[in-house]
Amino acid sequence: KDMFVGVQGAHITYIGSEEPADAAAYGQRYDGRGKLLMPAFYNTHAHTPMTLLRGYAENQPLQQWLNETVWPFEGKMHAGHYAVGAKLAQAEMLRYGVVGYTDMYFGGVECCQAALESGMKVNHAEGSTMFLDDYTKCEAFQTNKLLFGDYHGAGDGRIKIDMCIHAEYTTPEGMIRGVTEEALRQGAGIHLHMSETKLEHAECIERHGMTPCAWFDSLGVFEAPTNAAHCVWVSDEDMALMAAKGVSASLNPASNGKLASGFAPAAKLVAAGVNCGIGTDGMASNNTHNILQSAYLLAVSQKGAELDPTVLTPKEILSMITVNGARAQGRPDCGVMACGMRADLVVLDVDKPWMRPVHNMA
Numbered sequence: 001k002d003m004f005v006g007v008q009g010a011h012i013t014y015i016g017s018e019e020p021a022d023a024a025a026y027g028q029r030y031d032g033r034g035k036l037l038m039p040a041f042y043n044t045h046a047h048t049p050m051t052l053l054r055g056y057a058e059n060q061p062l063q064q065w066l067n068e069t070v071w072p073f074e075g076k077m078h079a080g081h082y083a084v085g086a087k088l089a090q091a092e093m094l095r096y097g098v099v100g101y102t103d104m105y106f107g108g109v110e111c112c113q114a115a116l117e118s119g120m121k122v123n124h125a126e127g128s129t130m131f132l133d134d135y136t137k138c139e140a141f142q143t144n145k146l147l148f149g150d151y152h153g154a155g156d157g158r159i160k161i162d163m164c165i166h167a168e169y170t171t172p173e174g175m176i177r178g179v180t181e182e183a184l185r186q187g188a189g190i191h192l193h194m195s196e197t198k199l200e201h202a203e204c205i206e207r208h209g210m211t212p213c214a215w216f217d218s219l220g221v222f223e224a225p226t227n228a229a230h231c232v233w234v235s236d237e238d239m240a241l242m243a244a245k246g247v248s249a250s251l252n253p254a255s256n257g258k259l260a261s262g263f264a265p266a267a268k269l270v271a272a273g274v275n276c277g278i279g280t281d282g283m284a285s286n287n288t289h290n291i292l293q294s295a296y297l298l299a300v301s302q303k304g305a306e307l308d309p310t311v312l313t314p315k316e317i318l319s320m321i322t323v324n325g326a327r328a329q330g331r332p333d334c335g336v337m338a339c340g341m342r343a344d345l346v347v348l349d350v351d352k353p354w355m356r357p358v359h360n361m362a
Contacts, residue, residue: 005037007343010156015339034351036361039335040344041291042325043093043101044250045191045229045279047127048111049077049085051092053284062197062259070284074106082107086114092289094118097346102227102250102279102329104164104191106140108147116155121344123227123329124151125164125191133174140164141179148186160189160330165221167193168204168212176219183224189330190221195238196230197261213238213247222247227328229279230255231269232262239265243273248328251320253297254288255281266302267311277325278317295321314362 006014006026014020023029050070057069086107093101100121103111108126115122126147128140135141141164148161163183165171171179183190194212195201204212213234216222222245231249234242242249251264269276278298280289299317303309326335334342350358 012341012343036348036350039322040099040346041097041321043098043291044277044325044328046101046103047105047282048089048103049082049105050282051089052085057284083110086111090118096290098291099344112151112159121158123160123162125162128164129166129170133172135175135178162189162191165192180221189225191227194228195233198233201233232264239272248275250277250279252279252281253301254294255285263301263305275324276320277328278320318362
């Protein structure tokens, strides 16, 4: 409260109750009186070009939603659509204070170029779905490898390229092993969907005698930094495994609610020591990239699902969309207001009727 914050270049260089002695060297001065300065937000699961499908697929269960509506639409998309969809999503995310997001989709060149132009941070994984064990024939996988060479580390580190395993039910063992080997070779992260629906979770157990989480671990996936989206039906054993392996969970309450997938056990994941972030998913299954709305939905849905109003404090929720999200993206110098950290900051005008009185800013 009532602090001065100095930024030089891309980093925070001063925080104090007094104006810095070399204030003139900072150049531009911003008067933040009556406003709240805080770390900007991170969205840990998105499919940005799918913003073009906002409102297109309504009132359908997941498998029908995918097979009859979403995938046929996506089959008609091309590079121009990827670029426009990514830019539209980025503009919307910036409107809600998001500076970095984790993306899984086609059109990596267009998506990364859009991020370079907007100034945002992105972890992009080229969406790959293939039902053949010979992953070398998967065009998206080959594209993912090329993207790593061309874009990983671009924009002063703003662009990161992750490897993609879409999900257990869309990716055979051979491809999972191949993607994992490539991630370990490159030092890349892995972005995947895991236990999104009860059916997916149960069918994996029928196929392999273990949960998706245990299956991925048995194939060595978690030896690479992994961001697992959804985690709605993970078991207690899965949660312990995720914590032990450093797997981050990306929770998507709006998408899971719209598709009636269930409520991810967020409070239990946090208690188990799992790093949890929050995602908005694709706009066909959410309809907004408002990360604050998703954070609110996660908080209240957990209290209702657990029949316990004390689970998930405001600080825990806030951490999910700031420092936890940055950690899930492999950005240890982001998500916290401290000297030496990246100056990814957002200003909230709290001098508004809907922000008063101020009892707890978390």
